[in-house]
Amino acid sequence: MTEHSHNHNPFHIAQQQIRTCADILGLEQSAREVLLRPMREFHVNFPVRMDDGSIKVFEGYRVQYNDAKGPTKGGIRFHPDETIDTVRALAAWMTWKCSLLDLPLGGGKGGVVCNPKELSLQEQERISRAYIKAIGQFISPTKDIPAPDVYTNPQIMAWMVDEYSSMVGNNQFGVITGKPLPLGGSPGRSDATARGGMFTLREAARELGIDLSKATMAIQGYGNAGCYAASLAESMFGCKIVAVCDSKGAVGCKDGICIPKLTQHKQDTLSVCHCEGTEDVSSQSLMEMDVDILVLAALEGVLTAKNADRVKAKIIVELANGPTTPEADEILYRKGIHVIPDFLCNAGGVTVSYFEMVQNAYMYYWDEKEVHEKLDTKMTRAYHEVLETSRKFVINMRQAAYVVAVERVVEAMRLRGWI
Ligand SMILES: NC(=O)C1=CN([C@@H]2O[C@H](COP(=O)(O)OP(=O)(O)OC[C@H]3O[C@@H](n4cnc5c(N)ncnc54)[C@H](O)[C@@H]3O)[C@@H](O)[C@H]2O)C=CC1
Ligand SMILES: O=C(O)CCC(=O)C(=O)O
Numbered sequence: 001m002t003e004h005s006h007n008h009n010p011f012h013i014a015q016q017q018i019r020t021c022a023d024i025l026g027l028e029q030s031a032r033e034v035l036l037r038p039m040r041e042f043h044v045n046f047p048v049r050m051d052d053g054s055i056k057v058f059e060g061y062r063v064q065y066n067d068a069k070g071p072t073k074g075g076i077r078f079h080p081d082e083t084i085d086t087v088r089a090l091a092a093w094m095t096w097k098c099s100l101l102d103l104p105l106g107g108g109k110g111g112v113v114c115n116p117k118e119l120s121l122q123e124q125e126r127i128s129r130a131y132i133k134a135i136g137q138f139i140s141p142t143k144d145i146p147a148p149d150v151y152t153n154p155q156i157m158a159w160m161v162d163e164y165s166s167m168v169g170n171n172q173f174g175v176i177t178g179k180p181l182p183l184g185g186s187p188g189r190s191d192a193t194a195r196g197g198m199f200t201l202r203e204a205a206r207e208l209g210i211d212l213s214k215a216t217m218a219i220q221g222y223g224n225a226g227c228y229a230a231s232l233a234e235s236m237f238g239c240k241i242v243a244v245c246d247s248k249g250a251v252g253c254k255d256g257i258c259i260p261k262l263t264q265h266k267q268d269t270l271s272v273c274h275c276e277g278t279e280d281v282s283s284q285s286l287m288e289m290d291v292d293i294l295v296l297a298a299l300e301g302v303l304t305a306k307n308a309d310r311v312k313a314k315i316i317v318e319l320a321n322g323p324t325t326p327e328a329d330e331i332l333y334r335k336g337i338h339v340i341p342d343f344l345c346n347a348g349g350v351t352v353s354y355f356e357m358v359q360n361a362y363m364y365y366w367d368e369k370e371v372h373e374k375l376d377t378k379m380t381r382a383y384h385e386v387l388e389t390s391r392k393f394v395i396n397m398r399q400a401a402y403v404v405a406v407e408r409v410v411e412a413m414r415l416r417g418w419i
Contacts, residue, residue: 008301008304008325009085010085010086010088010089010090010300010301010322011085011086011088011089011092012085013089013301013322013325013326014088014089014092014093014322015036015092016326017326017398017399017402018032018035018036018092018402018406019032019036020326020399020402021399021402021403021406022035022406024393024395024399024402024403025403025406025407025410027406027410028419030419031410031413031419034066034413034418034419035066035406035409035410038063038064038065038066038088038091038092039064039065039066039067040063040064040138041061041062041063041064041084041087041088042061042062042063042135042138043059043060043061043084044059044060044061044062044131044134044135045057045058045059045060046058046060046130046131046133046134047130048123048126048127048130049126050123051120051122051123058112058113058114058127058130058131059112059113060110060111060112060113060131060134060135061082061084061087061110061111061112062087062108062109062110062135062138062139062144062146063084063087063088063090063091063108063109063110064091064106064108064138064144065088065091065092065094065095065106065107065108065109066092066095066106066107066409067106068106068409068412068413068416068418069098069099069103069104069105069106069408069409069412070098070103070104070105070106071105071106071140071141071142071143071144071145072091072094072095072105072106072107072108072143072144072145073094073098073103073105073106073107073108073144073145073146073147073177073350073353073354074090074091074094074107074108074109074110074146074147074149074350075090075109075110075146075147075148075149075150075152075178075349076109076110076111076112076131076146076147076148076149076152076156076160077090077109077110077111077112077149077150077151077152078111078112078114078115078116078124078127078150078151078152078156079111079113079114079115079150079151080113080114080115081113082111082112082113086111086300087109087110087111088109089300089321089322090109090111090149090321090322091107091108091109092107093107093321093322093342093343094106094107094108094109094343094350095107095405095409096343096401096402096405096406096409097342097343097344097346097347097350097405098350098354099404099405099406099408099409100343100344100347100382100385100386100401100404100405100408101347101350101351101354101378101379101382102378102382102408103350103351103354104354105145105350105354108144108146109149110131110135110146112127112131114127116151124156125159128156128159128160128163129159129160129162129163131160132160132163132164132167133163133167136163136164136167136168139164139175140172140175141172141174141175141357141360141361145174145175145176145177145353145357146160146175146176146177147176147177147178147349147350147353148178148224150223150299151223153178153224154178154179154180154185154190155180157176157177157178157179157180157185158179158180158183160176161173161175161176161179161183161184164176173360174357174360174361177189177353177354177356177357178349178353178356179356184356184359184360185356186352186353186355186356186359186365186366186371187365187366187367187368187371188352188355188368188371188372188375189349189352189353189356190224190228191228191232192348192349192351192352192353192371192375193224193225193228193319193346193348193349194224194225194226194227194228194229194232194297194319194348195228195232195348195372195375196345196346196347196348196349196351196352196375196379197225197229197295197317197319197340197345197346197348198229198232198233198236198237199348199375199376199379199380199383200317200340200344200345200379200380200382200383201233201237201293201315201317201340202236202237203380203383203384203387204315204338204340204383205237205315207338207387208314208315208338210292210314210315212233212237212238212239213237213238213239215237215239215240215292215293216239216240216241216242216291216292216293217230217233217239217240217241217242217291217292217293217294217295218241218242218243218244218252218286218287218289218291218293218294218295218313219241219243219244219245219295219297220245220283220286220287220294220295220296220297220298220302220320221245221246221295221296221297221298221299221319221320222244222245222246222262222266222272222297223246223297223298225297225319225320225346225349226244226246226295226297226298226319227263227266229295229297229317229319230244230257230259230262230263231259231260231263233293233295234259239293240255240256241256241257241259242254242256242257242289242291243257243281243286243289243291244257244262244272244286245272245281245283245286245298246266246271246272246298247298248270248271248272248273249271249272249273249280249283250272250273250280250281250282250283250285250286251272251273251274251275251278251279251280251281252278252279252281252286252289253277253278253279257275257277257278258277261275261276261277262275262278284307287302287303287307287310287311288307288310288311288312289312289313290312291312291313292313292314292315293313293314293315293316293317294311294313294315294316294317295316295317295319296316296317296318296319296320296323296324297319297320298320298323299320299323300320300321300322300323301322301323301325302320302323302324303316303323303324303325303328303332304325304327304328305325305327305328305331307328308324308327308328308331308332308335309331309335311332311335311337313337314337314338315337315338315339315340316332316337316338316339316340317340317345318339318340318341318342318345318346319342319345319346320342320346321342321343321346322342323342324339324341324342324398329396329398332396333396338397339396339397339398340383340397341386341397341398341401342398343401343405344382344383344386344397344401347378347379347382348375348379351375351378351379352371352375355371355374355375382404385404386400386401386404387400389401389403389404
């Protein structure tokens with residue numbers, strides 16, 4: 001057992017992962033000191049007028065973890081359980097993600113403590129604008145570029161880009177990615193996180209000799225990442241999706257869930273529960289089902305020392321950030337389960353966000369086919385770099401991803417004279 005057993009603070013986990021990587025690479029103390037801390041973080045409290053006329057003060061964060069390789073980049077979450085440590089961890093993981101995909105970017109993340117499920121559209125708009133007003137002076141297309149994440153979406157990005165443009169006095173579409181297409185969004189961004197993950201799954205299945213057209217899949221989380229993962233796994237490979245859950249519950253069907261019907265049902269009822277043609281199952285049992293592939297597409301810290309031993313899947317597709325604790329990693333590695341680690345597996349989102357920045361800068365837009373091809377090239381290359389590193393050092397896929405990513409950040413810090 002490692003020193004931080006039973007500690008599920010995401011930032012402590014992120015730091016523990018950095019220490020393990022620094023040991024593997026034999027990094028000097030100065031490099032460790034920089035890598036273990038965020039370079040800048042902003043805590044803001046901002047008033048918002050609610051629909052009933054009252055004023056409520058909301059708390060928000062933006063963390064710029066490390067910008068050695070370029071401007072920081074990463075999403076904004078709206079979530080009632082958001083904490084500074086969650087945002088710090090997510091910003092650290094963004095740093096390794098951008099580096100692993102060899103993007104000229106550092107890592108950042110933002111969050112607002114709020115529950116969008118209890119807010120009207122107008123209240124969500126006022127919160128989005130007020131948050132950008134509060135952090136606006138700390139972001140820019142060359143400084144820090146936000147994007148969507150849990151419970152935020154292209155409409156929220158549109159309000160934010162509009163607010164920022166008003167602040168600086170001209171249209172600055174490049175300050176935020178994940179925008180709607182008419183406002184400078186990139187073709188292919190909406191399903192990019194899932195599609196990138198599917199490219200890595202295709203490579204993993206080839207390595208392991210698994211025929212995806214006969215494979216079964218369970219998916220935790222049915223939002224942007226999980227919902228597209230279901231439809232792409234079916235359309236690209238012919239996988240059978242046998243169970244799916246969201247925050248309200250889980251459903252299953254051993255002959256395969258009809259994904260278009262489930263997606264429509266989720267849109268109509270805001271939940272996957274009670275979808276026709278499925279039966280209710282327990283969310284916990286979903287992760288322990290006898291399936292070939294388990295897709296984690298919800299939140300962090302869901303596979304722990306408590307349940308990892310009961311996982312039966314052959315491949316874990318980590319579309320969520322930080323779903324697996326270090327203790328669970330050790331168990332899964334011992335069991336021979338192939339984990340495609342988060343900041344490799346879910347890097348398709350930020351990669352197409354980077355393509356969006358490039359298109360915004362040139363004011364020239366690519367077609368979707370070009371985006372898919374460029375994404376495939378980048379994801380496939382990164383997957384094989386990580387696989388080769390894991391074989392070379394005899395370490396698990398997550399540690400290997402850290403080795404590739406952190407080495408590049410350290411090289412940039414050295415060249416800049418920081419260490
Ligand atoms: N949207 C993006 O471009 C990217 C998202 N990610 C990560 O993917 C994960 C999911 O994000 P999105 O799909 O964008 O968010 P989303 O807000 O579209 O969907 C989140 C989904 O998770 C479900 N969920 C929440 N709590 C749950 C619980 N306790 N048990 C089961 N399901 C639960 C929700 O019901 C919803 O279906 C997050 O970890 C996020 O950071 C990673 C890279 C990029
Ligand atoms: O698209 C982006 O810039 C970042 C997406 C994100 O937040 C993530 O990859 O976790």
